[in-house]
Every structure is written in structure tokens, then in C-alpha cells.
Amino acid sequence: AQSVSQHNHHVILSEAASLELGCNYSYGGTVNLFWYVQYPGQHLQLLLKYFSGDPLVKGIKGFEAEFIKSKFSFNLRKPSVQWSDTAEYFCAVNAPHSSASKIIFGSGTRLSIRP
Amino acid sequence: DAGVTQSPTHLIKTRGQQVTLRCSPKSGHDTVSWYQQALGQGPQFIFQYYEEEERQRGNFPDRFSGHQFPNYSSELNVNALLLGDSALYLCASSPWGGLAGSWWYNEQFFGPGTRLTVL
Numbered sequence: 001a002q003s004v005s006q007h008n009h010h011v012i013l014s015e016a017a018s019l020e021l022g023c024n025y026s027y028g029g030t031v032n033l034f035w036y037v038q039y040p041g042q043h044l045q046l047l048l049k050y051f052s053g054d055p056l057v058k059g060i061k062g063f064e065a066e067f068i069k070s071k072f073s074f075n076l077r078k079p080s081v082q083w084s085d086t087a088e089y090f091c092a093v094n095a096p097h098s099s100a101s102k103i104i105f106g107s108g109t110r111l112s113i114r115p
Numbered sequence: 116d117a118g119v120t121q122s123p124t125h126l127i128k129t130r131g132q133q134v135t136l137r138c139s140p141k142s143g144h145d146t147v148s149w150y151q152q153a154l155g156q157g158p159q160f161i162f163q164y165y166e167e168e169e170r171q172r173g174n175f176p177d178r179f180s181g182h183q184f185p186n187y188s189s190e191l192n193v194n195a196l197l198l199g200d201s202a203l204y205l206c207a208s209s210p211w212g213g214l215a216g217s218w219w220y221n222e223q224f225f226g227p228g229t230r231l232t233v234l
Contacts, residue, residue: 004157032220043118044158044205044225051220090157096220102173105150105157 002027004093006106013081014114021076021109023065023091033074034092035065036105044090050074061085083113117142119208119226127232128196136191136229140208146170147189148223149181150205158205164189165211196233203228 005024013019025031035047048059055067065076074091091106120139128134140147146165150158160173164183183189187208193200207223 006157043227044207046222049222092157102160102171105159107155107157 002031002093002095002104004091004104004106006089006091006109008109009107010110010112012112012114015083016080019076019078019081019085019111021089021091021111023074023076023106025072025074025091025093025104027072027093027095029095032094032096033065033067034094034103035059035063035074035076036090036092037087038090039087047076047089081111081113083115085111086113087111119206119224121204121206121226121229123229124227125230125232127234129234130196130198132196132233133192133194134196134231136193136204136206136231137188138191138206138208138226139188140206141224144208144210144224145187146209146211146221147183147187148207148209149189149191150207151175151200152203152205152228154202161191193231198233201231201233203230 003026007022033050036044037047038044047063048057048065050057050067058064063078065074067074088108088110090108092103094103118141122137148163149161152158161175161179162169163171167183178194180192205228206226209221209223212221
């Protein structure tokens with residue numbers, strides 16, 4: 001069965017610091033990978049996604065993520081965070097060719113940015 | 116253009132009761148998915164509706180059922196409520212994509228959710 005692990009439950013950074021949020025999944029076949037973000041008081045929204053091709057994908061607001069198949073990872077990065085990046089970040093995976101195809105979310109990482 | 120809307124915003128029920136939650140998809144979207152998000156957890160997929168039929172289902176008991184109407188709006192029904200059903204229920208919409216399975220390649224747009232408290 002598919003599963004997603006986000007090991008960092010709460011990350012606290014200062015503005016301008018670099019960010020990397022970990023995401024590991026368990027599934028041996030083809031996967032689609034997503035990062036969603038939920039800003040305080042707002043809806044869950046898509047940050048970026050990977051389906052195929054270049055394993056380094058760029059999303060909105062300067063975020064990027066790298067798919068490393070050998071490590072079953074899809075870590076989210078941003079070179080310099082801003083106070084407005086304070087939010088909850090969710091990694092999600094889907095196995096599109098699986099007979100039990102459904103999307104699985106990680107438990108989320110809360111990011112707090114100190115001004 | 117209105118995004119995904121959900122009603123009600125909050126709901127309080129007691130154990131054993133039944134509840135109905137409603138969702139209107141984003142304009143142009145014909146597929147609706149429902150998720151349960153417990154406190155401190157990520158969303159868990161309940162089921163997905165397209166063309167008024169349940170197309171995919173997560174690991175939820177039959178107490179959770181749904182419906183989709185011809186205008187693509189959807190309802191989530193939960194019977195015999197348990198304390199553990201207390202959660203934020205999210206609705207997401209997207210285009211189907213034309214082929215079974217291609218739905219996963221389309222971005223889902225989430226609504227604000229309905230906070231259900233079971234006492």
C-alpha cells in the first residue's frame with residue numbers, strides 16, 4: 001500500500017533562511033507527486049506537481065522540488081524564505097496505474113517564519 | 116468566478132446522528148472528491164464522483180456515502196456518527212480529463228471545508 005512520510009512536523013526558520021522539507025513515499029511503481037500548501041485561514045492549494053520528465057520541478061512563489069526515484073523522495077526547497085511562507089505544507093502521492101489508485105497525503109509540516 | 120464552496124461552515128452533532136455536507140464545484144469542473152482531515156493530520160481521501168457515480172473510494176466504511184447531482188454539485192452523508200468522525204471535511208473539484216485515470220493529472224481545487232464536531 002502507498003504511504004507518505006513527512007518527518008518534520010514543525011520547522012521554524014528566520015527570514016532569508018533556506019528551506020528544505022522532507023517527503024518520502026512508499027510505492028514501487030509509477031507515481032505522481034504533489035506539494036500542497038495551506039496558508040492561515042485559506043484553502044489548500046497546489047504548490048507544484050511532478051508527473052514525468054525533469055525531476056526538478058518549479059512551482060509557485062519560488063518553490064521547487066526534486067524527485068529522487070532511488071530514494072523515494074520528493075523534497076520541497078526554497079532558497080530564501082519570507083514571512084509570508086508561514087503555512088502548513090502537505091506532500092501527496094498518487095499511483096495512477098494502480099488498481100487502488102487514490103491520492104495519499106502526508107501528515108503535513110508546519111512552517112513558521114520569524115520576521 | 117466562484118471557487119469551490121461548501122456548506123455549512125461548522126456543524127455540531129451527537130453520536131448516532133446522521134449528517135449531510137454539501138459542495139459546489141468550481142465552474143467548469145465535473146469531478147468532485149471528498150476528504151476527511153483530522154486534527155494534525157493530512158487529508159484522507161474518502162471518495163470521488165463523476166457523472167453521478169462513485170468512481171474511486173478510500174478506506175472508509177459504508178456509513179460514508181455520497182451523491183452527485185446533474186449540476187455536478189455533491190453531498191457527503193455520514194450515518195451513525197462516531198466521536199472519531201469529528202474532523203474537517205474537504206471537498207475538491209477538478210475536470211475529469213476524458214479518460215479514466217487521467218483525472219489524477221488535473222489540479223484539484225479545494226474548498227474551505229466543513230468543520231464537524233461529534234459530541
